[in-house]
Structures are given as structure tokens and as C-alpha cells.
Amino acid sequence: MLIFLKIQSEVDKLSAYHPLTEQEAIEFSRSIPEFFPAGAVLTSREIGDGNLNLVFHITDAASGKGLIVKQALPYAKVVGESWPLTLDRARIESEALILQNELAPGLVPTVYKYDAELALTVMEDLSDHVIMRQGLVDGNKYPKFAEDISTFMANTLFFTSDLGMNQQDKKERVKAFINPDLCKITEDLIFDDPYTDSPNNNFEAAIADAAEALRNDDALHLEVAILRNKFLTNAQALLHGDLHTGSVFVTAQSTKVIDPEFAYYGPIGFDVGAVIANLLLNYAGQAHWIKDEAELADFRSYLLGSVREIWTKFENKFGALWDEHNADRLASSASGYKQYYINKLLQDSIGFAGCKMVRRIVGLAHVADIDRIEDAAEREKAQRLALEIGTSLIHLNRQAISIEQAIDIVLSATTKHV
Amino acid sequence: MLIFLKIQSEVDKLSAYHPLTEQEAIEFSRSIPEFFPAGAVLTSREIGDGNLNLVFHITDAASGKGLIVKQALPYAKVVGESWPLTLDRARIESEALILQNELAPGLVPTVYKYDAELALTVMEDLSDHVIMRQGLVDGNKYPKFAEDISTFMANTLFFTSDLGMNQQDKKERVKAFINPDLCKITEDLIFDDPYTDSPNNNFEAAIADAAEALRNDDALHLEVAILRNKFLTNAQALLHGDLHTGSVFVTAQSTKVIDPEFAYYGPIGFDVGAVIANLLLNYAGQAHWIKDEAELADFRSYLLGSVREIWTKFENKFGALWDEHNADRLASSASGYKQYYINKLLQDSIGFAGCKMVRRIVGLAHVADIDRIEDAAEREKAQRLALEIGTSLIHLNRQAISIEQAIDIVLSATTKHV
Structure with a gap:
């Protein structure tokens, strides 16, 4: 004593x-x-x-x-x-x-x-960089971003998982990164509030019908419950945990990921999905920021190309680390397991991307890409497009076999919301 | 300092x-x-x-x-x-x-x-009880066991999961039960050695062909890799972690589960599967211990009935706790999620049961139910039956929708190995 x-x-x-x-x-x-x-x-x-x-x-x-x-x-x-x-x-x-x-x-x-x-x-000090969200709103392209963020994710996620490090040391690391308070913010704001009548929700009256539709979509709730459960239980790798474009400092030549205070051991797709979701939120808002049709088409094609490139590069780099540095004998030798595992990562990434889009439209915290659109009708259009893409990604997630399916969802929702 | x-x-x-x-x-x-x-x-x-x-x-x-x-x-x-x-x-x-x-x-x-x-x-002191494995080898039935062990599993697993307790407190509990050393024993002996040429393996020359078949079954390796990954990453509930019949003291009226030193946060099906596997290992050995054909049929039918009863009672009790004590709003309200979740528990239970049977035949640590059979030919028959059931359960696991499929596997393997 x-x-x-x-x-x-x-x-x-x-x-x-x-x-x-x-x-x-x-x-x-x-x-x-x-x-x-x-x-x-x-x-x-x-x-x-x-x-x-x-x-x-x-x-x-x-x-x-x-x-x-x-x-x-x-x-x-x-x-x-x-x-x-x-x-x-x-x-x-x-x-x-x-x-x-x-x-x-x-x-x-x-x-x-x-x-x-x-x-x-x-x-x-990174004051020579800009926050990527603002850079995108300003219509800037970041040609090194897909390369850098895919390296960041492949390396940090592979080498903190049971695939890339000693499996007993990994358990001690899980312990060191138990992070209940910050996880609760995610659990509530992303995986609960948008699907119920929560006082934390924050959406405009103009899209009340779409917000209500979220609360009444049984199939959507099943998918979100499954994704929420993965967030709660699947200690796959040490996540950044809040990897949106507001957590990235960029220049044309440099990418710096900041603010990993939400870090904890969770599902890999949660980080990948966060990056994808925030590019697509910018996509949904761009019709306001860029008035010229050809320029808009070009920028949106850049954003969609980035989504494709980020997934593809991530998949390839993660796969290469798997081939060269796999610390798990059976994972490494079991025929078909790598493909199975990476396809599950794709499915999770798509599902979590959807959840992250939805919450930025109806939940507590929004994004400048859409919220700062001054014209109410245009803002509503962007919000509806983001919700349509988000919910479609959630509905797709467990069936996904290719990133092209996510791209197709974006293209077809864009046509619908012209 | x-x-x-x-x-x-x-x-x-x-x-x-x-x-x-x-x-x-x-x-x-x-x-x-x-x-x-x-x-x-x-x-x-x-x-x-x-x-x-x-x-x-x-x-x-x-x-x-x-x-x-x-x-x-x-x-x-x-x-x-x-x-x-x-x-x-x-x-x-x-x-x-x-x-x-x-x-x-x-x-x-x-x-x-x-x-x-x-x-x-x-x-x-439980010296008025006997270790259940010995009791079963002696041909005793334990009519209260299915009721008790299903209560033990439903209560301890539900109330330590994100479904049954505060989700932030659960994370602190995950931390308190990080158990690298003991988990490593399981990871090596159950989820690795039996599927490779490991010096830890321990099988008789008579079944060398069956042991080799384990090492060459690609589809089996994929399933075991997936199950191994769940053991490594899926922090679903606080498991007993070693719930075989040697960890249970019984009398006709009493069941006491002992030795939870392998406890850690892992997949619920690992505990349920351990119980099922050890009843089926006893089943595989009983043709030696009971010579009378009608008696043998009766005891095996008791064992299979127990497997069915344990799963069914577990499923019902876990489901009742879900209905009455669910701490997760979305899990509780999402239509179809309970059925989805419990079916995954069935699949995991069947897969882990298979892994636990296989390792007791070719891995380091065996069970008395089979090892103490003196006659070499009878011992071999029991080992082959256990391996056949174990591998079939592993092959089935992700497709399973009913415990009856597991029972059918046992019955059809028994016919084959008469």
C-alpha cells in the first residue's frame, strides 16, 4: 500500500x-x-x-x-x-x-x-503545405498523392498487422493503442447516429426526405451493423483512424499525413475507405466550385482516376509486401488466401467509404467541399449526390469484386443527379 | 527517473x-x-x-x-x-x-x-467431481452438461462482447486480457503445425498418409488460414480459450468449468467449437471402449444428441440475451442482423471444431479418448474417423447453415469408417 x-x-x-x-x-x-x-x-x-x-x-x-x-x-x-x-x-x-x-x-x-x-x-512545421481538402476545393490536382497515400497505407497497415510483424508483439501493440474515447466518437457519429433519430444529427431541411430514407432502409441497416461490428472487433492493423483529406498536408511534390489521434487496431478498410470517401465528397461538391463543363468533367475524371489509382496501387503494394515480408507461414502458403484477404479489404473499403460519405451529409460533422457551397439548390444537389453514392457503396460492399463497381456507382449516380 | x-x-x-x-x-x-x-x-x-x-x-x-x-x-x-x-x-x-x-x-x-x-x-475444491473426458471414456452420460455448458457459453460470451456490455469498457477489458504467450501455443499447435512438416507434430506411422493429405489439401489450407486469421484478429468476446472436456469437472448434477488461463478476446466460435470437437473426439474413440453394438449406438447417439443440444441451447440462450440485454442500438434494431450474426457463430463453431479435432490426431497434444486405445488397428480406425470428421467440418464451415450438417458429416464418416 x-x-x-x-x-x-x-x-x-x-x-x-x-x-x-x-x-x-x-x-x-x-x-x-x-x-x-x-x-x-x-x-x-x-x-x-x-x-x-x-x-x-x-x-x-x-x-x-x-x-x-x-x-x-x-x-x-x-x-x-x-x-x-x-x-x-x-x-x-x-x-x-x-x-x-x-x-x-x-x-x-x-x-x-x-x-x-x-x-x-x-x-x-508543414506550413509550406496546404490541407488537401482546401487544395481540392480550390481545384488543385495532386499528382503524387495516389502514389504516396497508397504507400503510406500499404506500409503502415501491412507492417502492423499479423501478416507483417511478430504476432505476439502485435498483441502488445493492440494493448498500447486501446483508444476507447476516440473510438466512441466514430462509433456514435459514423456507425449509429445517421441511421436513427439522433440529436447529434445535423442536416438541412431540404434533404429531410433523404435523411428519413436512411432511417427506414432495412437492408442498409444490416450492412452498417456488419461494418460497425468490424470496427468494434476486427483488430487487423494499426489504423490512422481518421484518414480524411483534412488529415493530409500536400504540395505538388509532398504528402504528409497528420493527426493520428484516432489510431487503434481496427479493420484496414476503414483507412482506405476514408481516403476514397473524401475524394468522392469533393467530387459531389465540384459542380459548384467549377463552372466550366469541360473543366468539371476533367476534374471529376481526375478524382475518379485517383480513387481507382489509390485502390490499385494500394492493392499492388500490399500484395508485394505480402509476397516479400509475410510473417505468417500459413497465410503465405495457403493457396488463394491472399486473393481472398485482399478482396475482403476491397469490400470493407467500399463499405466504410459509403458510411463516411453518409455521415458527412446527415451527421454532426460536415465537410467544406459541400457545406461551403453558398447556393442552397446546388448544395442540396451535392448532398443528394453524395448520399446516393454513399448508400450505394454500402449496399454493394459485401458483393464487391472490383473497384470498377464503385466507379460505376459514382458515374451512374452523377447521371441521375445532373 | x-x-x-x-x-x-x-x-x-x-x-x-x-x-x-x-x-x-x-x-x-x-x-x-x-x-x-x-x-x-x-x-x-x-x-x-x-x-x-x-x-x-x-x-x-x-x-x-x-x-x-x-x-x-x-x-x-x-x-x-x-x-x-x-x-x-x-x-x-x-x-x-x-x-x-x-x-x-x-x-x-x-x-x-x-x-x-x-x-x-x-x-x-472439486474433488467430488470427475474430469469430463475421463467420465466419457468410462461411458458415463452427463444429462445436465448441455444445459450447463450452453448457459456458461451464452452468458460469458454475450456479456463480454460488444453486444452485452459497454463498448468502451469492453476495450479496457480487451487490454486486461491480452495474452500473447498462451495464444501462441494455440496459434502454433492448432492453426499451423498440423498443416506443415513441423517437428511439433506427433502422429503414428500408420496414419502417415492421412497426415500427408492434410499437408497437401489446398482448399483445407485456405479455410484454416481464414480461421487462423479470426483467432488472431477477431476480438469478439472474452473466451475461455481452452474449453475441452479436460477443462470441465462434472457430476450428474453439476458442471464446473476450470482452467481459463488461455482466456483472451477472440472469436466466440472458438469456445463453442472446442466443446463440440471434444465430444466428437470421444465419439470417434468409443467403438473401442464400448464393445456391445447396441450400447455403442446408444452412447454415440447420446454424444451426437449432446452436440445438437449444446448448439441449439447456446443459440437460443444467446438469442434471448440479444433480445433482452442488447447494449448496441444498431445491432439490436437492424433487421436480419441477429440471424446473420448467429449463423456466423455456427460457421465459426463448426470450423474451429474441425481444427481442434485435426490437431488432437496429428499435432503435439493428443486426447485420452483416442490415445489410450491399446489395440493399434482400432486406434488407427478412431484416428482416421476423427480426421475425416475434422477435415469435413473445416471444409463445410463457411457454407454451414445448420448444426444438422455437422451431424450428417459425423454420421456419414462413421458409415465410411465401419
Whole structure:
């Protein structure tokens, strides 16, 4: 008993958590060895979107160098301080970033320091990049993205799964990334609310009929229940867990995946599906942002091409890792198993993509690709198109055998919603 | 740093693990409050089968009372001291027993005390019971077993799954029952060795052709790879993890499930399949133990009836818990999902039952129901029958829609191996 009392008193003494001021963020970033020149005049700007974290951008005008200081808040601001969130997610984010940087070098920001007491991570400044969601809304193409994101997913997902690492070590990793609070957000907002009359839902009156249709589609509920169950139980690989285009910093030459605070062991298709869904949400909104018909057709064809390319490259890279680095004798030798496994990944990716589209239209949190469309009629059209694609992907998922089926769904829904 | 050094020195001081002598086991059992009368003359007998644990039976001849003191060994004796096993499995066993006793009262031994340092659990003496495997070999029927084991499985599996408990608390429980060492035994001995040329395998020369056939059956390997993957990744419920008839103490009126040291979060069908497999292993051996044809037919019909009854009662009880206690809104409301889920449990149960039969014939650890048959030709016949049933169940698993299909497999294999 004595020993535990002793530990507790040490913890109390050390426990110094409080949200940093900008001045404190500057002081903290001076502690990174050999980063800023001695005596540098540092400035700080809080640039977080403020839902879950404080994000300080620390810069030294003289050297042009910068750092990001990210601190977790003990609640989710989006729903007020009443939704408490464990600060342990800062550890999860930091450990996930470090691991992802080992498995997919250069595709995530470098972590310089993690402070457990303050739930704070100091990492690479990416202010020369833009958030991909905004880049797409602005009509920019990212020719390296499909290559990079497929490498990121194939490497991080394969090498954290039972296929790519020691299976006993993997169990310890599952334990280290148990993440109940953040998983609950996904379980509620993606896999429950949109299909029932939840106070968390947030949709416009104009599409009330479509929202109601979601609540009354028995076949859809069966598919979502199956996908939800996979999210709850299928500890396949260490996911990023929130891999939408708002979690990706890009330039024409560079891709950096950020914000893995939702990381946990779950179904691989959940990450792949998130990427696909967010490209398709942008697709649904583009008729507003691009007025010229030929330009629109070109950009949409770029987006659909990206979806195809991302899946195909992911499939090929994951398959190549399977062939070269398989740590599981039977998985590696059982005839037909690789094909079976990868086809299940395709099916899951399509199903989860559908769920992620639906929730961005009727659920709590929306996306700028569609929400920022000012014209109500155009916004409604985009929302209906996204819902049509999303629900069709969900209905398809367990029957899917090719990414072309998903592409066909998008094309045929587009024709319907002209 | 100082704080960690302090803790370590406390741990070193307290760390007193050593295998107990019989005298120490007696002293330890005196520490259970109000169990043995003051001044009782206690005797101890080590009764473990000695693979993984010491088991002391402590008795007081005067009062007739007894206790079991079970201590984990830091290695698996079955393969010598070179296979180290974490002592943490004693914690897992003790916590699993306490939880199972809450969820299925009276169907596991009561735990009186757990000592983490000594990896030791003091529990209810069940020496008025017999190990079910021996009881079945002796030709005894256990009319209450199907009722009890189906209750045990339905209650412990439903209420530890995402269906029957808070889904965030479940994740913490997954963490508490991460069990890499014991899972590895299963992963190797059940889901790998029998299908390759492993030095762990152990089969008689007479069935070398059948063992070779296992190594060359592509379709079988695909099914086993899929089942192995479920064992590795599907955190459905807190399993017993080793639910064979050697882990069950019985009398005509009582069933007590023991030894949950393999407990971890895995696929529900693995427990159900273990029970079915071990009844069918006994079935395969009975032609030796019972010479009279009518008696044999009667006992086999009792065993097959038990398999049917166990599945049917399990299905009904699990379904009733689903209807009354479902903690998952969507799972509960999605039309057709309950039927889908329970049919998957049937398929998994059949597949895992097959794997467990196969490994007991060609793998490292065998069962007395078949191994103790003295006549070589009869033993071979029983082994071939068990292999035929096991492989057929594996081939069937993903197509199964009724337990009757499993029963039919047994009947038709029996005809073939007369």
C-alpha cells in the first residue's frame, strides 16, 4: 500500500497539465536541442481548428525555421466542454506518428519531442503545405498523392498487422493503442447516429426526405451493423483512424499525413475507405466550385482516376509486401488466401467509404467541399449526390469484386443527379 | 527517473516467486479467512498434470473440507523448461474465473484468493467431481452438461462482447486480457503445425498418409488460414480459450468449468467449437471402449444428441440475451442482423471444431479418448474417423447453415469408417 501512496504523491507533484499560453509554447519549443539558433526571437500563433487540440505555430523570422507545438485539450470543443476526452490520445498520436515515420518514411511529420504531463507533441512545421481538402476545393490536382497515400497505407497497415510483424508483439501493440474515447466518437457519429433519430444529427431541411430514407432502409441497416461490428472487433492493423483529406498536408511534390489521434487496431478498410470517401465528397461538391463543363468533367475524371489509382496501387503494394515480408507461414502458403484477404479489404473499403460519405451529409460533422457551397439548390444537389453514392457503396460492399463497381456507382449516380 | 528506481527496488523486495513446496501450500491455505478450523491438521497432495502449473489439493480430514492451491510455473513442462510462459497467466486465470462466476454463477470454481507475486490462486475444491473426458471414456452420460455448458457459453460470451456490455469498457477489458504467450501455443499447435512438416507434430506411422493429405489439401489450407486469421484478429468476446472436456469437472448434477488461463478476446466460435470437437473426439474413440453394438449406438447417439443440444441451447440462450440485454442500438434494431450474426457463430463453431479435432490426431497434444486405445488397428480406425470428421467440418464451415450438417458429416464418416 505504501508503495502506491508514494507513487501517487510523485504523480501529483509532477502533474502540471494546463493549456499552454503562446508564451509557454515558445519557451517549450526552445527546449528542442539544436533546432532554433541560440537567442532566436520566436513568435507563436495558435492555428488549431480548435475542436480537440491547441496547435501553436512557432517561428523564427531570422532563420525562417518553424515548429508545431500540438497540445491535446481534455474535452472536445465541438460539443462544448461537456464531452471529456482522455489526454492519453496525445501519447497515442505521438507514438503513432513515430511508428508511421519508421514504416512510411517522410510521409508524416517528424516528431521532435513528446511530453506526457502536458499531453504535448513538438513536430515538424508543414506550413509550406496546404490541407488537401482546401487544395481540392480550390481545384488543385495532386499528382503524387495516389502514389504516396497508397504507400503510406500499404506500409503502415501491412507492417502492423499479423501478416507483417511478430504476432505476439502485435498483441502488445493492440494493448498500447486501446483508444476507447476516440473510438466512441466514430462509433456514435459514423456507425449509429445517421441511421436513427439522433440529436447529434445535423442536416438541412431540404434533404429531410433523404435523411428519413436512411432511417427506414432495412437492408442498409444490416450492412452498417456488419461494418460497425468490424470496427468494434476486427483488430487487423494499426489504423490512422481518421484518414480524411483534412488529415493530409500536400504540395505538388509532398504528402504528409497528420493527426493520428484516432489510431487503434481496427479493420484496414476503414483507412482506405476514408481516403476514397473524401475524394468522392469533393467530387459531389465540384459542380459548384467549377463552372466550366469541360473543366468539371476533367476534374471529376481526375478524382475518379485517383480513387481507382489509390485502390490499385494500394492493392499492388500490399500484395508485394505480402509476397516479400509475410510473417505468417500459413497465410503465405495457403493457396488463394491472399486473393481472398485482399478482396475482403476491397469490400470493407467500399463499405466504410459509403458510411463516411453518409455521415458527412446527415451527421454532426460536415465537410467544406459541400457545406461551403453558398447556393442552397446546388448544395442540396451535392448532398443528394453524395448520399446516393454513399448508400450505394454500402449496399454493394459485401458483393464487391472490383473497384470498377464503385466507379460505376459514382458515374451512374452523377447521371441521375445532373 | 528517481521515481522509477524507487518502484523497481520495492518490486525487487516484494518479488518472492518460487514454486511452492507442499508445506508452503498448506501454510498459504491457512491464510484464507474462516475456511479451515483453527488448528486443523492439513495435508497436501500435488495433483496437477504438471504441464503448466502446480496444483495442490489441501485437505482437513477432520472437517472434510478442502481447497485447491494452483500455482503457475514459468515454463511449459510439456516441451521442457525451454518454453517460457509468463506468470501473468495466473492473473488472467484468476480474473477470468471471478468474472465467469459473476456471469454464469455456480458454473466455475469459487476463487478465494489470488496472489500476484506467487502467481497463485486458491479456489474451491472439486474433488467430488470427475474430469469430463475421463467420465466419457468410462461411458458415463452427463444429462445436465448441455444445459450447463450452453448457459456458461451464452452468458460469458454475450456479456463480454460488444453486444452485452459497454463498448468502451469492453476495450479496457480487451487490454486486461491480452495474452500473447498462451495464444501462441494455440496459434502454433492448432492453426499451423498440423498443416506443415513441423517437428511439433506427433502422429503414428500408420496414419502417415492421412497426415500427408492434410499437408497437401489446398482448399483445407485456405479455410484454416481464414480461421487462423479470426483467432488472431477477431476480438469478439472474452473466451475461455481452452474449453475441452479436460477443462470441465462434472457430476450428474453439476458442471464446473476450470482452467481459463488461455482466456483472451477472440472469436466466440472458438469456445463453442472446442466443446463440440471434444465430444466428437470421444465419439470417434468409443467403438473401442464400448464393445456391445447396441450400447455403442446408444452412447454415440447420446454424444451426437449432446452436440445438437449444446448448439441449439447456446443459440437460443444467446438469442434471448440479444433480445433482452442488447447494449448496441444498431445491432439490436437492424433487421436480419441477429440471424446473420448467429449463423456466423455456427460457421465459426463448426470450423474451429474441425481444427481442434485435426490437431488432437496429428499435432503435439493428443486426447485420452483416442490415445489410450491399446489395440493399434482400432486406434488407427478412431484416428482416421476423427480426421475425416475434422477435415469435413473445416471444409463445410463457411457454407454451414445448420448444426444438422455437422451431424450428417459425423454420421456419414462413421458409415465410411465401419
